[in-house]
Amino acid sequence: MSATRHGFETLAIHAGQEPDPLTGSVSVPIYQTSTYEQDGVGRPRGGYEYSRSANPTRTALEECLAALEGGARGLAFASGLAAEDCLLRAVLAPDDHAVVPDDAYGGSFRLFAKVLARWGVDYTTVHLSDLAAVRAAMRPATKLLWCETPTNPLLAVADIAGLAAIAHDAGALLAVDNTFASPYLQQPLAYGADVVVHSTTKYLGGHSDVVGGALVVTDTDLAERLAFHQNAMGAVPGPFDCWLVLRGVKTLGVRMDRHCANAERVVELLRAHPAVDQVLYPGLPDHPGHEVAVKQMRGFGGMVSFTVRGGEAAALRVCERTEVFILGESLGGVESLIEHPGRMTHMSVTGSELEVPVDLIRLSVGIETVDDLLADLARALG
Numbered sequence: 001m002s003a004t005r006h007g008f009e010t011l012a013i014h015a016g017q018e019p020d021p022l023t024g025s026v027s028v029p030i031y032q033t034s035t036y037e038q039d040g041v042g043r044p045r046g047g048y049e050y051s052r053s054a055n056p057t058r059t060a061l062e063e064c065l066a067a068l069e070g071g072a073r074g075l076a077f078a079s080g081l082a083a084e085d086c087l088l089r090a091v092l093a094p095d096d097h098a099v100v101p102d103d104a105y106g107g108s109f110r111l112f113a114k115v116l117a118r119w120g121v122d123y124t125t126v127h128l129s130d131l132a133a134v135r136a137a138m139r140p141a142t143k144l145l146w147c148e149t150p151t152n153p154l155l156a157v158a159d160i161a162g163l164a165a166i167a168h169d170a171g172a173l174l175a176v177d178n179t180f181a182s183p184y185l186q187q188p189l190a191y192g193a194d195v196v197v198h199s200t201t202k203y204l205g206g207h208s209d210v211v212g213g214a215l216v217v218t219d220t221d222l223a224e225r226l227a228f229h230q231n232a233m234g235a236v237p238g239p240f241d242c243w244l245v246l247r248g249v250k251t252l253g254v255r256m257d258r259h260c261a262n263a264e265r266v267v268e269l270l271r272a273h274p275a276v277d278q279v280l281y282p283g284l285p286d287h288p289g290h291e292v293a294v295k296q297m298r299g300f301g302g303m304v305s306f307t308v309r310g311g312e313a314a315a316l317r318v319c320e321r322t323e324v325f326i327l328g329e330s331l332g333g334v335e336s337l338i339e340h341p342g343r344m345t346h347m348s349v350t351g352s353e354l355e356v357p358v359d360l361i362r363l364s365v366g367i368e369t370v371d372d373l374l375a376d377l378a379r380a381l382g
Helices: 008-014 056-069 080-091 106-119 131-137 160-169 220-233 239-249 252-272 290-296 311-321 370-381
Strands: 038-040 073-077 097-101 122-126 142-148 173-177 195-199 213-217 276-280 303-308 337-339 360-364
Touching: 008 056, 008 252, 056 073, 056 213, 056 239, 073 080, 073 220, 080 106, 080 142, 080 173, 080 195, 080 213, 080 220, 097 106, 106 122, 106 142, 122 131, 131 160, 142 160, 160 173, 213 220, 252 276, 252 303, 252 370, 303 311, 311 337, 311 360, 311 370
Parallel strands: 097 122, 097 142, 142 173, 173 195
Antiparallel strands: 073 213, 195 213, 276 303, 303 360, 337 360
């Protein structure tokens, strides 16, 4: 299905998901099999021989994700970090250098700082919104510029087109973690990124019932390198997990519209509440990255972070008082979540240059009745 002739919601429902030719099923079958009969020695039927290498349900998901991001090829993985690990080991080698955000998901930073660093890969952290600082951080050995936008958990916004120009001038690749925005709100490949990274656990799956990851690329040579590593390393999702993400993707557009609308109402409440010190949300006109977000995003997302007066103790009290907002890690599901990054998702960066404020609270605003969310937060804030 051509992405040039169909809208996003149509692609989400149909790309890679033609009715089953055997039965006419409109839902992609779950090919719960590890191996396949071959037509002859070394002649796999339809290219399928072993499900680590390829599975028809996974193929459907990969084709759908490629269409949604406007890429040439998608590759699915067992988790977002598995996707990141495959990418990093495919494009980096000992003595190479990477530039990473000074505000990033703790698991991504841990991969650079505790895994790749032991392998001989160096990295520099930089505030990606400062293009001059990014350019200054590039070295002859830099092979990868790693980007999150919006970032996790401080919701900084980076200019993808500007970063792409800097990376390509230095002979490096630009990878963009698009998990917070989802392809519905932002398509980094259209702005010059080389690779899009997703934790499909989050908005793409959308129901907090599956763990997965994905890479989407435009360059066919890079796609082949990644596919080789995907098969060689083997961190692939099972067919049922692929089916769950495909099911979630079908409603991504309508869910994201509600996530965004609810988040905007939550931001209004937080901005007016005396217990709140600062609200971090790209949709706010005074957000430092608002103009860039307007340029490259169709909406500002369902993630909201804020700091409270009273320090860490006050932040912990708020997290423990909510009832509709569930205290838990992860994000992007239909249900609203609240968490304390310093003690939960970003504990791994404590003591590093990425350490987050102790009074910071992160919300994943779900699609519940918004008045219930507002009342819950108002009660928790006191």
